[in-house]
Amino acid sequence: MDTFLISFETVLPLFLVIFAGLLFSRTKVSSENWVEILNKYALWIGFPALVIFSLMQLDLDGKSYTSLILLNTIFIFASMFLAFPVSKFFGLSVNMKRSLFLILPFGNVSYLGIPILYSAFGNEVLPIAAIISAVYVFWLLTLAILLIEIYGEDKINLKKLFLSLVQNPLLLSVFIGLAIVAFKIQVPGFVEKTIQLFAESVTAVVLFSLGIFLGMQKTGKLKEWIQVAILSVVTMFILPLVFYMIVLFLPYEINNLKAIIIDAAMPLGVTPYVLAIQYKLKTTLVARVVVFGTILSMFIIPLWMVILG
Numbered sequence: 001m002d003t004f005l006i007s008f009e010t011v012l013p014l015f016l017v018i019f020a021g022l023l024f025s026r027t028k029v030s031s032e033n034w035v036e037i038l039n040k041y042a043l044w045i046g047f048p049a050l051v052i053f054s055l056m057q058l059d060l061d062g063k064s065y066t067s068l069i070l071l072n073t074i075f076i077f078a079s080m081f082l083a084f085p086v087s088k089f090f091g092l093s094v095n096m097k098r099s100l101f102l103i104l105p106f107g108n109v110s111y112l113g114i115p116i117l118y119s120a121f122g123n124e125v126l127p128i129a130a131i132i133s134a135v136y137v138f139w140l141l142t143l144a145i146l147l148i149e150i151y152g153e154d155k156i157n158l159k160k161l162f163l164s165l166v167q168n169p170l171l172l173s174v175f176i177g178l179a180i181v182a183f184k185i186q187v188p189g190f191v192e193k194t195i196q197l198f199a200e201s202v203t204a205v206v207l208f209s210l211g212i213f214l215g216m217q218k219t220g221k222l223k224e225w226i227q228v229a230i231l232s233v234v235t236m237f238i239l240p241l242v243f244y245m246i247v248l249f250l251p252y253e254i255n256n257l258k259a260i261i262i263d264a265a266m267p268l269g270v271t272p273y274v275l276a277i278q279y280k281l282k283t284t285l286v287a288r289v290v291v292f293g294t295i296l297s298m299f300i301i302p303l304w305m306v307i308l309g
Contacts, residue, residue, distance in 0.1 A: 008302040014115050015298050017204055021211020030212050038209035039270070046202025047110060048173035051133070053199040054126035055177025056187070065131055068256055072135045075243050075264055079105035079235070080144065098148045099282040102275060103231055103289055104239070106144065107266030109136045110170065111206040112294070116266075116301060117259055118203070128256050132263050134174040140271065141168055148279050210294065213270060217291050220284075225292065228285065232267065232293040236300045240264040244307075258308045265304050267293025 024030040083100035086092070092100075107113065110133045117129045166172075180187060187195075244261050247254055254260075268289045276286040 004302050004306050008298075010120050010305070011116055011298070011301055014112075014119060014203075014207055017207040018211040018214070018294065021208040021213075022215040023211075024208075025212040025215025032216060035209050035212050035216070038205050038212075042111070042202050042206045042209065044169050045198055046205055048169045048176075049195045049198035050114065050126075050202050051130045051170060051173040052177040052180070053192070053195045054130040055174065056180055056192070057123075058127045058178075058181050065128075067254060068128065068131055068260070069135055071247070071254065071260055072132055072263075073139065075239075075260075076105045076136065076139045077143075078243070079239055080139075080147070082239075094151055095280075096282060098151050098279065099276060099286060101144050101147045102140075102272035102281070103268055103286060104235055106136060106140050106269055106272050107235065107263065108269035108290075108294070109133050109263040109266050110271075111210060111269060112297070113263045113266045115203040115207065117262060120262070120305065121259070125256075125259055128259050129263075130174070130177070132259065134171065136263075137168065137170045137271075140275075141171070145275070148275075148281070152279065210270065214291050214294060217287055220288065225288065228288045228292045231289050232296050235289075236265050236267060236293060236296060237303075240304070261308060262301065262304055265297075265300060267297045 021030070024034075080101055082104055083097050086100065087097035109129075114126070114129045114133060117125045179185070240261055243264060244257075247257065268286070270290060273283070273286050273290055275281075276283045
């Protein structure tokens with residue numbers, strides 16, 4: 001119990017920032033425009049700065065990140081393709097299956113995952129968190145969108161798919177950060193300090209924005225939340241637990257396993273909700289999974305910290 005309380009206190013400040021945003025939303029101090037502006041700042045300035053600054057701390061000569069990338073990819077693929085048997089077994093609609101491509105694998109590893117990992121493990125985990133975030137963003141903008149378009153009514157737009165990938169600021173910042181490290185580019189001290197200032201600002205901004213977003217969602221009827229609760233528990237606890245148990249039986253030690261599992265247990269992110277709107281999926285369901293999962297993560301994430309030791 002003491003360990004759980006310590007873990008809870010570790011992530012509590014982050015959720016207090018979310019709660020502050022929720023209060024601003026519910027008291028009508030903020031509006032929907034705030035979310036758009038804050039998210040644009042985070043997407044185009046804050047998170048790219050955080051990713052670049054984090055990757056600048058990487059030691060490509062002394063460490064291999066192959067297993068980190070591979071394990072996260074395996075988890076994403078397994079969770080995403082679970083949509084096929086689940087849809088067939090329960091007789092779900094095609095649109096619901098397309099929604100599951102987003103709901104099952106893609107937790108909020110950037111906006112919430114990076115702050116939580118940083119709060120729990122400190123500066124040394126930031127490069128790892130940046131790589132994990134890049135893996136999730138890459139497969140979200142490629143395989144997930146490809147499957148959504150394949151099972152949609154319209155023809156696949158490969159040009160649109162390619163542009164969404166190459167224009168994504170998070171992925172571009174990964175390439176920039178890796179280039180700086182790989183080619184040993186000496187960044188002037190004042191430039192690095194500027195990047196750091198932007199990087200340190202983004203946590204509060206995105207969490208506050210997430211709180212405003214949560215406060216704007218309609219409550220709905222209680223029975224409508226049963227499916228939401230089931231999906232949240234499955235994605236945040238059952239799937240990561242199965243993955244964790246499988247990894248434990250592997251014949252070799254896995255580095256950064258705690259960060260991998262905690263990110264796998266993150267609640268659904270806001271980006272899948274934006275994609276759900278764009279592709280006319282189950283937008284209300286996706287929004288509620290984001291809301292319920294984020295609230296539930298106040299207890300699920302500390303529980304995972306206890307399980308992982």
